[in-house]
Amino acid sequence: MPIQVGDHIPEAVLAYIDNGVHRIDTHTLFGDRKLLLFAVPGAFTPTCSERHLPGFVEQFDAFRTRGIEVACMAVNDPFVMQAWGKSQHVPDGLRMLADGNADFTRALGLQMDASGYGMGVRCKRFALYADNGVVQGLWVEAPGEFRVSSAEYVLTHLPQ
Known part of the structure; x- marks a missing residue:
């Protein structure tokens, strides 16, 4: 069963690059803070690169003003996530997280089979807002859609 509002974030390990890998x-990542994690099926893929990540780059300060940290995750390796972040001019503070083996994605119950596209197991497109490790908002896209996980949508639907 997929994670729901009110659930605690499951334990998993993600990777990122900052002067090394x-x-x-996830308990450290989500603990003692408000964090908006948005996830994409793959770095450098069309919708992810043309709309999803750019929206969060553009709205990054709006989240920060509300005291919310922002992170992007994909089932890719940390080198790909770093390169994608650089190519998209991701601001300092917007973490680019790799879930290389989809462990966290599976723990959330938000995996999808993209084998038909040669991509294997990937995460669904979603946005998740947590406060101190408890899910307060969750927006999961239907297959092939991009609406409810956009930065603009999430900003207007954040719980008060």
């Missing part, structure tokens, strides 16, 4: 467990 680092690992961060």
Whole structure:
């Protein structure tokens, strides 16, 4: 069953690059903070690169003004996530997180089979807002859609 509003974030380890490859467990990532995690099926893919990530780059300050940190995740390796972030001019503070083996994606119950596209297991397109490790908002896209996980939509639907 997929994660729901009110659930605690499951334990998993993600990776990112900051002067070398680092690992961060989700309890540390989500603990003692408000965090908006948005996830994409793949770095450098069309909708992800043309609309999803750019929306969060453009609205990054609006989230920060509300005291919310922002992170992007994909089932890719940390080198791909770093390169994608650089190509998209991601601001400092917007974390680019790799879930290379889809462990966290599976723990959330938000995986999809993209084998038909040669991509294997990937995460669904979604946005998740958590406060101190508890899910407060969750917006999961229907297959092939991009509406409810956009930065603009999430900003207007954040719980008060």
